[in-house]
Amino acid sequence: MCSNNPYIPMPVEIIKIIDEVDTHDIKSFRLKFMNKEDEAKFKYLPGQFSELSIYGRGESPIGIASSPTEEGYVEFTVQRAGAIQPGLVTAALHDMDEGAKIGLRGPLGNSWPIEFLEKKNIVVVGGGFAFTTLRSLINYMLHKDNRSRFGEITVIYGARTPGLLLYKDELAAWEKRDDIKTIITVDKGDETWKGREGFVPAVCKDAAPSPNNAVAVICGPPVMIKFTLPVFFELGFSKENILTSLEMRMKCGIGKCGRCNVGYKYVCSDGPVFSLAELDELPRDF
């Protein structure tokens, strides 16, 4: 019962905690497997998620922020939740120190369709906190073994304020590279902000990525998605070539507990990555 049981988490240790934003409610947690065989089994692709598990608190489905090309650890970026009901797991995580041990169940769900993306130009559009699995994808594509498999890469990333941008060091590094076009924008800058100001949809319009042989990967808050999609339709992207990742309440993560369905698909096992064309087939119930 205990081996290969999909409900039993693997023990992991938090080896590093990175405070990502100036509001201190988003932190990245680097986790290292405590058992070698677990690590060997944990093969994932960008876009997948895992259940972070703290006994006594519960489990939380969190997208994997690290890329499979980063070895020796898995990274998760977690926001302290609790607008309506207190987020028990995320709060407990945020209170933990390096060296704490928690559970991890995964990898779960499908990934960004790497084979489909190969040889294409990729436009990655992210907003705010929803940048985690996109970062995984970008790092994966930028890895020296993989870079040649993809065409041009454009990243458009926006946050409300400069302080709320995730992965600031990496953003700076990407901006210096010439094999990736990085556009960072904030809704409202501060005194020190020298970059661009403006909302993501407007920035996308300005940047006007070409739809030729291109796929747009969009993740962000609902309001950003709502206004960004028309821009991409106007640019000429077809629904098959716009991908996004859905969010629903999940428990089991393996399509058994029945709560994350949108129409006949379970977001946890059939998703979370869907193309707009796939979403069009499903009822609007999310």
Place this chain on the structure above:
Amino acid sequence: MDFEPKILGIACNWCTYTGADLAGTTRLQYPQNLRVVRVMCSSRINPSFIFRAFQLGADGVLVGGCHPGDCHYNTGNLYARRRLAVTRKILEFAGIEPGRFRVEWISASEGNKFAEVVTEFTEQVRNLGPQTKFKIEQLPTPEKI
């Protein structure tokens, strides 16, 4: 074996808790079976606190508040009086001995009353024996088919 009851005391910040302090500073003796939780007012006491205390193994629950009319918030204990009276009836109908739950009005100057009440209540609960009805012994594993 001697039975030492566990008693939860919930005391209002302004009267009973201060009264307990007074009992302490005047070095009055009272049994150590009482564990006191301070709340801002007796009307802050959610009846679930009391049910939960019994579930978690309390043998008795003692609630202390200001004398009616003396509430720091004017009317808090007047609401609490009604509410806790109902709690008492519910406990009784469920089968908990009424002697395990007591509400007392103890003012900040009544250190000796505090000591007396605690002593008396502890004895009362001691005589009733351990409270086993609500107490959760362990997390059961129900084989509910």
Place this chain on the structure above:
Amino acid sequence: MSINFKQIEEKLKSEATKLLEEGKVGVVLAYGKGYDENHPLPFVARKASDVENIVFNEYCTANMARYIVRYPRGTKIAIAVKAADSRAVIQLIQEDKVKREDLVILGIPAYGMKNAKTGEVVDSKTTCGMYNPVIYDTLLGEEVHGQSVVSPYDVLAEYEAMDKEARWAFWKKELDKCIRCYACRKACPMCYCDPCFIDQNKPKWGEKSPESHGNLMYHLTRFHHLAGRCIDCGECSRACPVDIPLYLFHKKVAKDCEEMFGQAAGMSIEDKPALVNFRVEDSDKILE
């Protein structure tokens, strides 16, 4: 004399039609056809053409006051109420969940209602045992007089006489049956909290699994939350799929509240619910 259900149904229909046609109300909460005669459904008529589906027979036990809080504030609602249901409406008005002027209350004097599940007569054993609505704008039928009035608390005598060990054994057995489907709180016209205390995760009052202690916590606290508010319609017990006699405990608490505070729930819109009210001259005796 017996209740002429057909006549009440006709009156209900004509009143509903009139109210909807004149635009005095947006919805009429009444009873409609179920999958068979013995299983009528709560029904909401929104247009005059819906009215033909309204029925009223002895199986229409549901308390329609449950549905009032579902409509946005200010919606004009006509509601068909029996005796206990009318008390629920009063209680909701007291608690400011609905305004008196937004309601058109269609009173139904009735007795001999039957539980659709068991076919048993619903009387003062499981409900408040009243025959006539306490409040109404229009009475559909004639007030019932001359029926023997039985105190709704008579049924308690047996349980009050038990010693506390036996009573605990009784309640433990009954509450252990609970499967936590929450039909009781959903059927209750007074249980409108969202989220319910038991669904909170911090503090977590009770576990989700149907174990003794969680069941006890849920039910005792629910009894407490309904103290001085329960209008003894008996819906919770009828809703319960595993037949827990919840009405007993509610009756006991209602009886105690009535004795201690001199006020029964849902009898006058001037009252305040007993537990959000006090009198300076309340006696400390109630705590003894």
Place this chain on the structure above:
Amino acid sequence: MKKTSINKISDLAAELLGKGTLVAPVKEDAGFNFREISNAGQVDLNFYNTLMSPKSAFFPQTEDFVRYDKNKSVLDAQCVDLNLKPVFLFGVRPCDAKSFQIMDIHFSGTGVVDPYWKKRREATTVFGYAFDINTPADGADFYSTLNIGAADPEGSDVFMMKRGDELLLKAVTPKGETLLASLTSLADASADEQKYFDDTVAAGRDFKTRFTCVDDKVIAKKLEDLFHKTEFWEKISDACLSCGACTFVCPTCYCFDICDETLFSKGVRRRVWDACMFTDFTLEASGHNPRTKVYQRLRQKICHKYSFHVRKYGVISCVGCGRCTRNCPVNIDIFSIVDEALKA
């Protein structure tokens, strides 16, 4: 094929008890229920159908996964093992036996296999029990509409039916065959009884209740088209209280929650039945809830059973046992809703 006398049923029960765990209907206050039998005399076959469905034999309301101590390391958490003796699930009505096959698709037939369901399923021998062919329906049920016969052996390992004072037992699967052969309290059935058995199975198929001709695909498509017709769903859900009674008694509802239940520091992670009718079922930590309204939740329930399930697994997730209708506090009838949807 075997037989035994109805009044000797306790002998059969005793023999099964000797071989493992016996789960059979027992009369309780609120009605019959499947319970683990401790005394062979408890077994009572004079029931129409049980209050709760027998799914709990494989999918109990609470199933413990892990025991932990909050003050200790995650490495000290102990996985709860399932040590099962052979289980005999006795007296399952044909519609409920069918429900196991439907649940099999979900739990062990597709995607990740649920180890608990699989293990319990493997340990269990299902004794199906035909409806009384003279009174095979009570007004609420509609299994025949979903092509399940009143005496349908499908889904059972051993199928039983009453004939006068006799109980006839026939093995349906190899598992049932082996078991029946090993039972000594049974006598061999005559050719006449064989014929009666086969005739009854056939007669059970002809029996129809509340029948509307339905094709899975037609219903599924219809509901899919209706999905965004809010007025329809609002009307349907006017009466719904959105309690969980219907889902908890349902033999094919499988939604669950995973809860950590802690007392002081010790606790257990377990799964507990959950219901799509509860408000917090889909409440996300962010505060967003895609299904805040009653109609959205009822729509989810109906569409899940009759549309999404067909689309995903090719079969309706309902066996027409009528439990939801019987136990609904406000008499909502799922059959009528589907019927109305087909007409809408």
